[in-house]
Amino acid sequence: xxxxxxxxxxxxxxxxxxxxxxxxxxxxxxxxxxxxxxxxxxxxxxxxxxxxxxxxxxxxxxxxxxxxxxxxxxxxxxxxxxxxxxxxxxxxxxxxxxxxxxxxxxxxxxxxxxxxxxxxxxxxxxxxxxxxxxxxxxxxxxxxxxxxxxxxxx
Numbered sequence: 001x002x003x004x005x006x007x008x009x010x011x012x013x014x015x016x017x018x019x020x021x022x023x024x025x026x027x028x029x030x031x032x033x034x035x036x037x038x039x040x041x042x043x044x045x046x047x048x049x050x051x052x053x054x055x056x057x058x059x060x061x062x063x064x065x066x067x068x069x070x071x072x073x074x075x076x077x078x079x080x081x082x083x084x085x086x087x088x089x090x091x092x093x094x095x096x097x098x099x100x101x102x103x104x105x106x107x108x109x110x111x112x113x114x115x116x117x118x119x120x121x122x123x124x125x126x127x128x129x130x131x132x133x134x135x136x137x138x139x140x141x142x143x144x145x146x147x148x149x150x151x152x153x154x
Contacts, residue, residue: 038063038075038082045084046073055128058101058118064128072131074113085110087132094129101125105132 035054042051042065050068057063063082065073075082085107093106102118103125119125 035063038077041082042073042075042084046086049073049086055119055124058120062115062117064117064131066131070131070134072128074107076113083113085113090134092132094132096125096129103129 035056039051039054042049049071052066052068054066055064061077063075065075067073067086072087073085074087075084087107088109091108093108095104096102097104097116097118099118100122101120101124102116104116105114107113117125117128119128
């Protein structure tokens with residue numbers, strides 16, 4: 001009888017250990033894809049830069065940042081922290097990937113940051129490529145005439 005009780009207790013200990021380990025792993029995954037933590041890390045690395053918008057890659061390991069002065073930045077997840085880098089507009093080469101949602105980017109100032117990045121949508125990939133190339137023009141900055149005729153609306 002005591003052998004059965006010990007087997008049940010041992011089984012419960014094993015199940016509890018498995019459950020807590022899987023919960024810790026899930027929590028770690030959620031923490032890894034936290035844009036709020038990325039914003040804080042970028043603020044620590046570049047306290048004078050104001051973030052305008054963010055785009056996260058599909059796997060959540062990289063976040064691209066557009067700043068208010070039309071510069072761009074990249075934050076790569078390093079496990080417990082983000083490695084942050086400011087990108088100059090003319091110091092990157094962007095090549096679209098065949099799936100339409102990805103970019104192969106070579107950073108001339110920081111080759112360790114270079115790589116292939118896949119986004120959730122093709123629109124996000126296109127917007128990030130414009131940030132990196134320094135050609136991002138807002139709707140307000142676009143000239144009304146010459147785009148769709150005289151005085152046309154967008």
